[in-house]
Amino acid sequence: MEKEIELGNRQLSIATGDMAFQADGSCLVKYGDTVVLSTACFSRRESDFMGFIPLTCDYRERAYAAGKIPGGFFKREGRPTEKEILSSRLMDRPIRPLLSEHLRREVQLISTVLSQDGINDADILGVIGASLSLAISPIPFTGPVGAVRIGRLNGEFVINPSFGELAESELNLVAVGTKKGITTIEAGAHELKESLIIEALRLAEGEIEKIIELQERIISVNGKEKISLSPESYDDIEKKIREIARGNLEKLLKIPVKKERSEKINALITEVKEEFDEEYENIVNYLFDKLESEIVRENIKSGMRIDGRKSADLRNITCEVGILPRTHGSAIFRRGETQALCTVTLGTMADEQRIEALEGQSFKSFMLHYNFPPFSVGEVKRMFNPGRREIGHGALAEKAISTVLPPQEIFPYTIRIVSDILASNGSSSMATVCGGALALMDAGVPLKCNVAGIAMGLIDDIILTDITGEEDHYGDMDFKVVGTLDGITALQLDIKKESIDIQTLSDALAKAKETRMEILKVMNSSISSPREEISQYAPKLRVISVPKEKIGQVIGPGGKVIRNLCEESGANIEINDEGKVFISGETKESVELAEKLVKQLVEEVEVGKVYLGTVKRILPFGAFVEILPGKDGMIHISQLAHHRVKSVEDELKIGEEVKCKVIGIDEQGRVQLSKKAVE
Structure with missing residues (x-):
């Protein structure tokens, strides 16, 4: 069965029944020539774990989708790329809140890119496919959801812009939602007003509704009967927990300091567990967490947040820059009990990240890496490679800051920010944005301005500013x-309910703007403009351009010329296919010398210009002088001096430096020089 609609001047089609028929739900989503296979499967065994929906979402790209063979020794796809991880998160975030909390069977959603046309991004197709696969499977699901990307070109919104259009777009907004409202937002923008964001979301809502209606037409025919969820009743256990713990827990949830509060609550949980057999441990944990949630929400609705703030209050902020002596830039940003240490490292073109994607190869000169060590929340855990959360937070902060970075023509460095979260009690990704911007200023990167972030929350209809954990x-x-x-x-929007209406988002954006202005004021009081010079420990870098036809002249046979230039100057010299020469070195003097040597190498001889040359050969009628690398000219004996010269050796010696003027270039390109013209 196949159904289709027009979306953004292209056909979106979804087919079911032909592929992956042993999965509990599957579909093939096609947009242009980009094709994604999505599947949904669930375990037939119930898990003992409670309080967490056992959902796994995986987005995978096959190299054959773009007619490529994977690189590396093994020549096959390996660990997921950053794009795959971010797209997996994009699938998970809107679907998880639409699954029942009573679902105790493992669910796995997989979206696999089978064809990539280099025009249409497959990530939103992965979300649409996962939604439909789940909706037609026996797994209970309150979806479906639709997903759409909105761009903005030349003052007009564009639905599902192509990769080429996105490169020029001032907005890249992905919205996912149900018929009731928005569930997820992921967006990068070029300093757009809040009103334009709301306008884009209203446009997205209309397109999402079309996509959902398309899915509903398929579900009505192919949907399978849903399994029944019969949650067990633990009324007696819940009643006993409330009797034992509620009074103490209410008091503990008024302790403003997280560490003290957490330790005392953990002690209370231990006391409660002692009242029950070990087999009920998971149930007790779940019911205790449910009680804690109830109290926190009740307190907020009565006007009392855990740390004593009002709903619109911002936590106390402190900023400090230049705290590490050898890094190229550093800053500590603290908001309440969240603290981020951000550092900046400046590198050269050789430090760029090469990205092999289905849509083609590219190079990335700005990277932001976010680390969340266990000590930041006072825990003991094994440290692994960055997880999905760390990659997602880093990508959000990178996106937020990239808009205000200088173009490479002005600042040709490769930039890496590392954010190490030293303490966390909510909004650590937003602390990363603030700390990262301050560290860039400290590094002397000509940032357009400071950037600040804030996390907004919601309890029923109460909007909270600067939320805690x-x-x-x-x-x-x-x-x-x-x-x-x-x-x-x-x-970035994530929710734990079925949807959020546009008006609530609009109100949250307005409050966020007010708070952002407060944060920027504090940040600007710490450092408001980039330092005039980069760190003395950063590499010195110059970029010059040479004509494309002279690239070979700079490189030389087998790279001989460019190696000699590097040895002579002590700098590193790289040249790309466009004729851009990147010169880097530890000292300013080595970079300047390398620049001078390259310019001399490609410089054309000009008539009337005076050069300092070196005598290479002496003949009875004159001398050959090298005025530029590889470029000689002849000083005739009559042009050596104003007086009569009997012998060239009386005026010049081989290896001697001499100032001379170009007085002509003949039809054969021979350069005529004069020494007497500059005396």
Whole structure:
């Protein structure tokens, strides 16, 4: 069965029944020539674990989809790329809140890119396919959801812009939602006003509804009967927990310091567990967490947040820059009990990240890496490679800051920011944005302006500013808003309810703007403009251009010329296919010498210009002088001096440096020089 609709002047088609027929639900989503296979499967065994929906989402790209063979020794796909991880998160975030909390069977959603046309991004197709696969499977699901990308070109919104259009777009917004409202937002923007963001979301809502209606037409025919969820009743256990713990827990949830509060709550949980057999441990944990959520939400609705703030209050902020002596730039940003140490490292073209993607190879000169060590929340855990959360937070902060970075023509360095979270109690990704911007300023990167971020929350209809960890965990929304004084640069929305209406998002954006101005004021009081010079420990870098036809002349046979230039100057010299020469070195003098040597190498001899040359050969009628690398000219004996010269050797010696003027170039390209013309 196949159905299709027109979306963004292209056909979106979904087919079911032919492929992956042993999965509990499957479909093939096609947009242009980009094709994604999505599947849904669930375990027939129930898990003992409670309080966490056992959902796994995986997005995978096959190299054959773009007619490529994977690189590397093994020549096959390996660990997921950053794009695959971010797309997996994009599948998970809108679908998880639409699964029942009573679902205790493992669910796995897989979206595999089978064909990539180099025009249409497959990530939103992965979301649409996962939604439909789940909706037609026996797994209970309150979807489906639709996903759409909105761009903005020449003042007009574009639905599902191509890769080429996105490169020029001032907005890249992915919205996912149900018929009731928005569930997920992921966006990068070029300092756009809040009103334009809301306009884009309203446009997205209409397109999402079309995509959902398309899925519903298929579900009505192919949907399977849903398995029944019969949650067990633990009324007696819940009643006993409330009797034992509620009074103490209410008091503990008024302790403003996270570490003290957490330790005392953990001690209370231990006391409660002692009242029950070990077999009920998971149930007790689940019911205790449910009680804690209830109290936190009740307190907020009565006007009392855990740390004593009002709903619109911002936590105390401190900033410090230049704290590490050998890094190229550093800053510590602290907001409440969240603290981020951010550092900047400047590198050369050789440090760029090469990205092999289905849509083609590219190079990345700005990277932001986010680390969340266990000590930041006072825990003991094994340290692994960065997880999905760390990669997702880093990507959001990178997107937020990239808008205000200088173009490579002005600042040709490769830039890496590392954010190490030293302490966390909510909004660590937003602390990364603020700390990262401050560290860039400290490094002397000519940033357009500071960038700040804030996380907004929701409890029923109460919007919370600058949410803490518990308010995120027990709340209905985590809405991260990043921007400058002029507008928004990034957004990320995750929710724990079925949907959020546009008006609520609009109100949250307005409150976020007010708070962002406060944060930027504090940041600007610490450092408001980039330092005039980069760190003395950063590499010195110059970029010059040479004509394309002279690239070979700079490189030389087998790279001989460019190696000699590097040895003579002590600098590193690289040249690309466009004729851009990147010169880097430890000292300013070595870079300047290398620049001078390259310019001399490609310089054309000009008539009337005076050069300092070296005598290479002496003949009875004159001398050959090298005035530029590889370029000689002849000083005739009559041009050596104003008086009569009997012998050339009386005036010049081989190896001697001499100032001479170009007085002519004949038809054969021979250069005529004069020494007497400059005396």
